[in-house]
Amino acid sequence: STPSGTAKVIVLTGASSGIGEATARHLARLGHHLFIGARRLDRLTALQDELRAEGCHVEVMQLDVTRLEDLQGIASQTHATHGRIDVLINNAGVMPLSPLAALKIDEWNRMLDVNVRGVLHGIAAALPIMQAQGHGHIINIASIGAYQVWPSSAVYCASKFAVRAISDGLRQETDAIRVTLVSPGVVESELADHITDETARAAMREFRRIALPPQAVAQAIAYAIAQPDGVDVNELIVRPTASP
Ligand code: NDP
Numbered sequence: 001s002t003p004s005g006t007a008k009v010i011v012l013t014g015a016s017s018g019i020g021e022a023t024a025r026h027l028a029r030l031g032h033h034l035f036i037g038a039r040r041l042d043r044l045t046a047l048q049d050e051l052r053a054e055g056c057h058v059e060v061m062q063l064d065v066t067r068l069e070d071l072q073g074i075a076s077q078t079h080a081t082h083g084r085i086d087v088l089i090n091n092a093g094v095m096p097l098s099p100l101a102a103l104k105i106d107e108w109n110r111m112l113d114v115n116v117r118g119v120l121h122g123i124a125a126a127l128p129i130m131q132a133q134g135h136g137h138i139i140n141i142a143s144i145g146a147y148q149v150w151p152s153s154a155v156y157c158a159s160k161f162a163v164r165a166i167s168d169g170l171r172q173e174t175d176a177i178r179v180t181l182v183s184p185g186v187v188e189s190e191l192a193d194h195i196t197d198e199t200a201r202a203a204m205r206e207f208r209r210i211a212l213p214p215q216a217v218a219q220a221i222a223y224a225i226a227q228p229d230g231v232d233v234n235e236l237i238v239r240p241t242a243s244p
Pocket of ligand 1: 013014015016017018019020037038039040041063064065066091092093094095114141142143144183184185186187188189190191192
């Protein structure tokens with residue numbers, strides 16, 4: 001595990017299930033100090049109890065990434081507790097897939113609000129703190145859908161293309177801050193549970209037959225964090241071996 005001298009202060013969104021939960025476990029067990037958020041506080045506190053029992057350092061905060069003030073809240077709370085934020089991981093996301101012709105406009109807006117505005121809110125909350133301290137690392141979770149589009153996934157992919165564009169722009173604009181885009185292929189999680197469109201649900205069931213454990217993405221994130229200062233892993237694409 002990381003010696004305390006290199007333990008990082010890490011803010012992580014979407015830690016109540018899937019990739020975020022696995023990432024919280026993995027990074028906390030490496031000795032980092034975590035501040036984790038999501039809407040389901042019961043899930044977060046259960047995870048906190050489990051990790052604290054192992055001697056890990058985990059704080060929780062209920063938050064909705066569509067609310068800028070919630071991200072500002074976790075950032076200022078983390079800064080007040082530890083005096084710095086070394087890493088922000090914008091992981092929270094939703095994926096209610098459907099064909100455009102189904103006109104699920106509320107779900108389109110939800111994806112843009114959570115997946116795009118949520119990431120921007122995280123950046124807005126952490127960037128001033130990181131710039132003032134002269135270092136930082138922002139890790140955004142995109143998807144292979146940031147590079148490729150499939151039927152029923154136009155808006156989801158648009159949201160992830162946007163995360164990729166925002167990440168690359170942020171990287172070029174900030175000399176002292178590392179920016180990493182992590183793009184997983186299919187991962188076992190609750191992400192597809194909220195698909196309401198029957199066609200998209202059936203397609204996703206097929207697609208998900210080959211999936212990564214969320215721990216694989218956690219390890220990719222940990223790899224980017226573990227690089228020496230001045231080394232910025234720009235992008236990581238992580239797919240199951242058997243994916244096309
Ligand atoms: P899950 O559905 O298991 O986890 C999503 C997390 O996001 C939950 O913790 C959820 O918490 C949180 N979340 C959703 N909406 C909000 C919100 N408004 N405010 C705060 N938190 C929110 O899915 P994954 O773990 O798979 O997804 C994590 C990320 O990985 C997403 O960005 C997703 O797009 C991306 N991804 C996933 C892939 C996959 O195949 N699973 C592939 C590629 C990328 P709560 O509901 O408690 O708020």
